[in-house]
Amino acid sequence: MGIYLNPGHEAFKRAVSSEIYVDKTGLLSYTNKRLGTEQMYICVSRPRRFGKSMAANMLTAYYGRGSDSSFLFGDKKIAKDPSFQRHMNQYHVIFLNMQEFFSRTHDVEAMKSLIEKCVLRDLLREYADLDYFDRTDLIGVLQDIYAECRIPFVFVIDEWDCIFRERKDDSRSQKIYLDFLRNLLKDKVYVALAYMTGILPIKKYGTHSALNMFDEFSMTNPKQLAEFVGFTEEEVKCLCRQYEMDFEETRRWYDGYHFENVPHVYSPKSVVSAMLSRSFDSYWNQTETFEALRDYIVMNFEGLKETIVSLLAGRKKSIDIGSFSNDMTSFSSSDNVLTLLVHLGYLGYDFPTREVFIPNFEISSEFVRAVESAGWENVIQALKQSDDLLKAIWKRDEKKVASGIDKAHLSTSILTYNNENSLACVLSLALFRAKEYYTEVRELPAGKGYADLVYVPRKKYLNYPALIVELKWDKDAEGAIAQIKRKEYVQETAF
Numbered sequence: 001m002g003i004y005l006n007p008g009h010e011a012f013k014r015a016v017s018s019e020i021y022v023d024k025t026g027l028l029s030y031t032n033k034r035l036g037t038e039q040m041y042i043c044v045s046r047p048r049r050f051g052k053s054m055a056a057n058m059l060t061a062y063y064g065r066g067s068d069s070s071f072l073f074g075d076k077k078i079a080k081d082p083s084f085q086r087h088m089n090q091y092h093v094i095f096l097n098m099q100e101f102f103s104r105t106h107d108v109e110a111m112k113s114l115i116e117k118c119v120l121r122d123l124l125r126e127y128a129d130l131d132y133f134d135r136t137d138l139i140g141v142l143q144d145i146y147a148e149c150r151i152p153f154v155f156v157i158d159e160w161d162c163i164f165r166e167r168k169d170d171s172r173s174q175k176i177y178l179d180f181l182r183n184l185l186k187d188k189v190y191v192a193l194a195y196m197t198g199i200l201p202i203k204k205y206g207t208h209s210a211l212n213m214f215d216e217f218s219m220t221n222p223k224q225l226a227e228f229v230g231f232t233e234e235e236v237k238c239l240c241r242q243y244e245m246d247f248e249e250t251r252r253w254y255d256g257y258h259f260e261n262v263p264h265v266y267s268p269k270s271v272v273s274a275m276l277s278r279s280f281d282s283y284w285n286q287t288e289t290f291e292a293l294r295d296y297i298v299m300n301f302e303g304l305k306e307t308i309v310s311l312l313a314g315r316k317k318s319i320d321i322g323s324f325s326n327d328m329t330s331f332s333s334s335d336n337v338l339t340l341l342v343h344l345g346y347l348g349y350d351f352p353t354r355e356v357f358i359p360n361f362e363i364s365s366e367f368v369r370a371v372e373s374a375g376w377e378n379v380i381q382a383l384k385q386s387d388d389l390l391k392a393i394w395k396r397d398e399k400k401v402a403s404g405i406d407k408a409h410l411s412t413s414i415l416t417y418n419n420e421n422s423l424a425c426v427l428s429l430a431l432f433r434a435k436e437y438y439t440e441v442r443e444l445p446a447g448k449g450y451a452d453l454v455y456v457p458r459k460k461y462l463n464y465p466a467l468i469v470e471l472k473w474d475k476d477a478e479g480a481i482a483q484i485k486r487k488e489y490v491q492e493t494a495f
Helices: 010-017 026-034 052-063 098-105 108-126 138-149 162-166 171-185 223-228 233-243 247-254 268-277 290-297 304-312 334-344 361-374 377-394 398-411 420-430 432-436 477-486
Strands: 041-045 092-097 153-158 191-198 215-217 348-350 355-357 438-446 449-457 467-469
Touching: 010 052, 026 052, 026 191, 026 223, 052 092, 052 153, 052 191, 092 098, 092 108, 098 108, 098 153, 098 162, 108 138, 108 171, 138 171, 153 171, 162 171, 215 223, 233 247, 233 268, 247 268, 247 361, 290 304, 290 334, 290 361, 304 334, 304 361, 304 420, 334 355, 361 377, 377 398, 377 420, 377 432, 398 420, 420 432, 420 449, 432 438
Parallel strands: 041 191, 041 215, 092 153, 153 191
Antiparallel strands: 348 355, 438 449, 449 467
């Protein structure tokens, strides 16, 4: 074993030995099918702390020669797959954490040189007696070893996109880096699989990519790998039973990401931290400061501020993700910013409808902190007034309720509200603090129709009254109340 060539299974062993380990070895069934095919290039992009490195360590432990990993996988899901034994510990794995190399060099040319030296050292120690054409040429050495031994290589590259995060404006360094990866991996007979992980999808220059041989699995469309993005609902239910934690509260805090075939995906870091600490709090967000979110949402693109406010109110927003260049600087519209926030995990994305949304209470809280830091006084005022409005509703103080809603209109003057949908957005923001006590449901089937907005008390707050909001544009309150009664919204079956 070497440091970068077949580094062994110790990193994955630590994950499996942890108090909480959720079996994601089913991913290996998919990568086994890709080995040695035209589809052997896989790029997986996820937010921070969504299990990217754990998956990379798992692939390294499973495929790498030089150590027997059967004790780590024998009782896991992959063991039931017919391909399990055929591929385990049968390949040379080259594992590269690009962040490590860049942190040691802070220069792309120096980083590239260090990678070549480190990998060459391991290769030449493992195959010291081969007749090499040029011992200083990494690609040549790989070709010589494969020609002699016919053992293909699996490349596992973690934090592949660090250059695009650390050198956001350095297009020259980015191009050098992309060319290095392309030359190392593309159309090389020694490659059996290339698996890259990062936060960003592969950088595009215009409509093209230097790494166009890769299939991408991202937060906008993880395709067949959706169940490996985070924890699934069944996995979280099992953890809640094991740790005697309230599942509904866990869902409120950490659920919200969803994909076509996996309707509920939870933030892994947050769920694990909540289970181990036996308390609900913001955990995933501790990996980055809210200033990063603030810097993006205050960008001066038309409609961006209005969209953020509507998202805070629980609305969805249709966006075009196609023009995003997959970097952190080339923004030409609010849609580009929102697309980046999807990849960073601050927004969820509904692929069929092409809409973004704030996924859960944890992320919503982070947006509130960012908005406060951004100095959006009108929005901050609306959020602060939300507590007073909610208390007035509970006390049935109609004058204070009317006054509170008027203030909400004034505080959210950046929004238009000349239709019921926009008015619902204003009211949802005005009742933002109600999310602490209620589950907000829009268009709830009730009685003989659909209630516009219903606030259903959560399990621990059943002593609070349910709230029904009927929206009427250019109509009086009596008309709304009459409709609630006429359509019999207030039925036990509705709640």
